[in-house]
Amino acid sequence: MEAAFEVFSKLEEPTGAEEDWRYVEYNLPFSRLAPVGEPGSPVPPGPFVGAIEATSGKALIVDGTVVESSSDQLVVRRLVDIEPERLLNRVPVDHNKLAAAHAAFAHDGLFLDVPEGAVVENPFLIDLQGVTPGAASFPHISVRVGERAEASVIVVYRSAPGESLLMVPQIHLELGQGANLRFLSLQNLDHAATTVTHQRVVLGRDATARIGEVGLGGDFARLDLAVELEGDGSSAETVGLYFGEGTQTLDYRMVIRHAGKHTSSDVFLKGAVEDESQSVFTGLLRIEKDAVGTSTFETNRNLVLSEGAKANSVPNLEILCDDVVCGHGSSVGPPDEESLYYLQSRGLPLPTAERLLIKGFFQEVIDRLPIGGMEEPIADEVFRRFVAHQSEGQVA
């Protein structure tokens, strides 16, 4: 921690000129915030936490402190229970100022172990909250899935209504040989909150990860995700959706790195921006020299629903190996005119046609999310935003 603090102190705060901040304005309330020690009072269950019925365990993390945690099927520990060498820290301390801040200031952590061979049917639910006004919090979550074990984890991000605060979580997911993890994060922070999440997924041989990312909240919300396909035969699917409104910025930075042989990955991400919101997707598919037989694909589709909204989509490939199959597709634009015309030609008024089109656009992603049972509240939350926007007469 002391070493991390030193790194943190030495690293410059971003000026906004860095590649990281090329598409978004750097405006983190960093200097105005202070790390928080004692957790504040949790917020009541929202649309997602309330909708999850059967679980294999639960944890409540408030302002970076693990307030509650229990499971009858997974081994649940906190930072104090962990030997330092067992920490799965895959984000280098000097990755950036925020990663260093996390390493320096995280004072607690949740560690889930799925024992070798265990098959855990129901998801483990992590309710991740920031509540203390003006506070910076550094929640830490590690999930280790043992050999041939199967588990699923849901993380729901939430924050106190109207409160400006910063949340800098780190989430480490490590899959052993033949392990299978389904992971769904539902980022539904209040629009006043800011978050930069560093998430790392490391796959062993023949491991399978299915990752879902739903991004709805936050004034500025960044997900810095790296998927490391290290083991031969491993595969990872990342499916996500985001919907920006007001002046939100939703920022996705993904690196999918194929290192093992015969690995496969698929990124499928769809988003919409309205009002004056903006989104960023920068996705790098990196295929290492020895990663023969890699198959990888990346798709990012964006709907721009207002003149003042903006979506940036920047897919990238870095291929150091010949024997690969890969591709990417990316699009940014308004709802398809031809489709709207077709729907209207059967008697649907334009607003109804638009609603159906938006619903369909996201349904494709919702149907592919890794953990079932949440389709309706997710679709409702997305749809509510669009309908509110539409009834304000802001749709062209």
Next chain:
Amino acid sequence: MNPALSVKGLTASIASKEILNGLDLEVPFGEVHAIMGPNGSGKSTLCHVLTGKEGYEVAGSALLDGVEILDLPVDERARLGLLQSFQYPTEVPGVRLRDFVYEAAVAHGVSPEEAEARIDKEAARFGVERFLDRSLNDDLSGGEKKRSEIFQMAVLRPKMALLDEIDSGLDIDAVRQVAEAVEEMRSPEMGTLMITHYSRILRYMTPDRIHVMIDGRIVDSGERELADELEAGGYESVRQRLGLTRPAVAAERRPSEFFTETPFDV
């Protein structure tokens, strides 16, 4: 009683190029009419202009059961009872055929219970159950797309059906099935106008009238024998009989164009 559709002096141009050139046409309720014409004669434009696609400068009159529709937006024309089946129905990912046709029926003023009942009944009748719960037109064969269009028509029960090249891109069995479905749909409450440049679908059905469209106008109307003449001698035969000169651009086309299938039509 009003005709289902009555078109008078219809002109349409796009980028100041005149495509429809004073077109007159009447389709009574209960009848099936076919418009045949070579590529570039304005058949698809006629469909677009009647349906309400933007981008055309339009004059003249088109009455749907006595109501002028040319000034109305596309969705309002549909709710008044005009339905165009598309030559290339758009694929709409994530929107299920069932949900779409339900929303459309409700927009037509059909009660939710009645809409559901019609969907079940017509889906069985036109064999669309297999893709009823799949994305609209996504990953369907040409024949399935056309069946989906006819199924929607059966649920929405328009007063006037415009079938734009409903036989294009189909193999011979599918053409026969579509023709049978169109005959099956025949009703005293509906007029039907088929638009085609290919006469083979007419072998499997009996239109009440056949109209020949050349250079943006109906130049001749008749019954079965007109289709026979076209099949034997092509549009050239009709042109010669009526003393129509071919415009310079059209003269460059191959005489056999009548029998070619081209995916795009002006």
